Amino acid sequence: MDLIAEKLEDDGFYAVDVAVKPGNRIEILIDSDHGVPIEYCVEISRLVEHSFDREEEDFELEVSSPGIGQPFKVLQQYHKCLNRPVEVMDNDGKVQKGILEEVTDSGFVVKEEKMVKPEGKKKKELQVFRHQFSFDEVKRVKEILSL
Structure with a gap:
């Protein structure tokens, strides 16, 4: 989480939730007052991927924004x-x-x-x-x- 927290804050975004699910599935929800462009999700995904070694541990990563109808978390x-x-x-x-x-x-x-x-x-x-x-x-x- 510390890995992306500073970048999110600097860019005017915030983390809603970070969860590691069974099967090494990492889900990161981010948001801002003005929505989240898909390009920004890709940027955060790449930042996280480059911080881990897939040779050491395989994982699935999903970076997205919460949709309408999702419960508030922060x-x-x-x-x-x-x-x-x-x-x-x-x-x-x-x-x-x-x-x-x-x-x-x-x-x-x-x-x-x-x-x-x-x-x-x-x-x-x-x-x-x-x-x-x-x-x-x-x-x-x-x-x-x-x-």
Whole structure:
């Protein structure tokens, strides 16, 4: 990880996840606030490949960016998705959808707008709810295309 961390930071990217899976399969997920061009994935792949000796140990390497619908793993992903629709699953399995409105070091706020029939009224009204979450009370958060 140290091998690519400095280069990613210098180039305005960040590591989302690095995993070594069975069969010496290395998966590296990288991202930035402006997406990741395929050419940059190739550049990082070559940097990693040149650091290992395939004669000593064979491995499979995949460098990519996380897609929409993949759970967030690092704080930078929350900041990247500010003002975008997200789906939150809390530790009890309850799902909440809304716009990611605020992110702090300890949690985040999701704004939900929905039609609600107030007590004593005949028509539904649009109401705004702000749901505050701490990171330790959610199972997963992911960007979605629309609400």
